[in-house]
Amino acid sequence: EIVALVGASGSGKSTLLRAALGHFPATAAGIEGDVRLAGRALFSLHDRALRQLRAQKTGFVPQDPRLSMMPSQTIETYLRIMAARRGLPAQQRKQQVAAHFEELGLPDGVEFLQRYPHQISGGQRQRVMVVAAMLGYPALLLMDEPTSALDSVSTQALLSWIASTARAHSMSVLFIAHDLPQASQIADRIVVMSQ
Numbered sequence: 564e565i566v567a568l569v570g571a572s573g574s575g576k577s578t579l580l581r582a583a584l585g586h587f588p589a590t591a592a593g594i595e596g597d598v599r600l601a602g603r604a605l606f607s608l609h610d611r612a613l614r615q616l617r618a619q620k621t622g623f624v625p626q627d628p629r630l631s632m633m634p635s636q637t638i639e640t641y642l643r644i645m646a647a648r649r650g651l652p653a654q655q656r657k658q659q660v661a662a663h664f665e666e667l668g669l670p671d672g673v674e675f676l677q678r679y680p681h682q683i684s685g686g687q688r689q690r691v692m693v694v695a696a697m698l699g700y701p702a703l704l705l706m707d708e709p710t711s712a713l714d715s716v717s718t719q720a721l722l723s724w725i726a727s728t729a730r731a732h733s734m735s736v737l738f739i740a741h742d743l744p745q746a747s748q749i750a751d752r753i754v755v756m757s758q
Contacts, residue, residue, distance in 0.1 A: 570756030622696030
């Protein structure tokens with residue numbers, strides 16, 4: 564299922580997205596309920612087991628890719644590390660990266676892959692983050708406003724590609740959106756956070 568999460572700024576959308584990964588602010592207290600990923604209760608897992616489960620089963624696209632991409636790593640190194648965490652062999656990684664880059668209009672040559680995050684545009688960084696999150700087709704894809712640095716045409720193309728790829732590989736998707744009409748074009752369900 565593809566679920567879009569909409570709501571006013573400050574309503575808790577990003578907090579909810581991170582809760583689905585078992586991440587809570589240090590100031591959080593009195594947490595109740597349960598979050599399960601691949602049949603495992605996240606709140607009962609130790610940090611290492613939780614990190615390993617997230618790496619294998621989830622893809623995450625933050626709102627600002629500059630916060631997740633290391634400035635000292637090339638695009639190729641970043642993608643290699645992300646694929647390794649998911650257990651994806653090198654040949655599969657190369658095939659998926661080339662195919663995804665082509666679909667998303669990113670250059671797949673050695674020159675582009677050897678660039679650092681500051682050497683590519685904000686829209687390219689955002690698309691690279693989506694490619695990294697999709698490597699190995701994780702069971703759950705979480706995205707915090709994955710199109711904030713894209714124009715409307717690129718946004719629609721990216722969302723359509725995410726939806727078709729997720730459906731083809733039986734992935735679940737939860738994403739935060741501010742554009743309700745665009746979200747409604749790909750989402751199976753829209754959840755509104757209010758009050």
